[in-house]
Amino acid sequence: MTDIYRKKAQMKIGQEIKKLRLDKGMTQEELAEKTKLSVRTIQRIENGEVDPRAYTLQTIASALNVDFEVLNNIRDEETEVIIAREREFWLPMLHLSGLFVFLFPPLIIWLSKKDKIKDIREHGVDVINFQLSMWAILIPCGIFAFLIITIPVIIFVGIYSMIIILINTIRVANKQPYKYPIFLKILKK
Numbered sequence: 001m002t003d004i005y006r007k008k009a010q011m012k013i014g015q016e017i018k019k020l021r022l023d024k025g026m027t028q029e030e031l032a033e034k035t036k037l038s039v040r041t042i043q044r045i046e047n048g049e050v051d052p053r054a055y056t057l058q059t060i061a062s063a064l065n066v067d068f069e070v071l072n073n074i075r076d077e078e079t080e081v082i083i084a085r086e087r088e089f090w091l092p093m094l095h096l097s098g099l100f101v102f103l104f105p106p107l108i109i110w111l112s113k114k115d116k117i118k119d120i121r122e123h124g125v126d127v128i129n130f131q132l133s134m135w136a137i138l139i140p141c142g143i144f145a146f147l148i149i150t151i152p153v154i155i156f157v158g159i160y161s162m163i164i165i166l167i168n169t170i171r172v173a174n175k176q177p178y179k180y181p182i183f184l185k186i187l188k189k
Helices: 002-023 028-035 039-046 054-063 068-099 104-113 120-143 150-173
Strands: none
Touching (some): 002 039, 002 068, 028 054, 039 054, 054 068, 068 104, 068 120, 104 120
């Protein structure tokens, strides 16, 4: 998913470089000569095939007589879009992964994205605490499954947790606050 947004960011930077180059009346060959880059590299940057490094952007900005920040700001804006899109995807997925009875799906998402996505720690703690709370009900019911009363409790807990998880997933996807009714707070925020 993020590859699509990175590609768009590369395209936007490449288009801006091409526009600036054409505004200066320069050919790709002339820009390549001024920057000591190959013509093929200039072509690939302008076509959005590569993400130029900061040094390369500085060199191109210097050759085009524009401030480096002009090109770097495009990259920063596009990076913010990428980060926001990742957050919009992974936070609801974290909540939705709670539908799996095991703790592993939310734990895997939480641990793999903890340094990349804002607020995922808080969301992960809530999802995992909710699952642990549901397990605290289900385990004793499973142990005493021979009692007739535990079967309706197991069914109720399963339906209840599924409804809560789906509601919270929709809320998070719509950027609304969510709430898990948790009675066990094993993990702290």
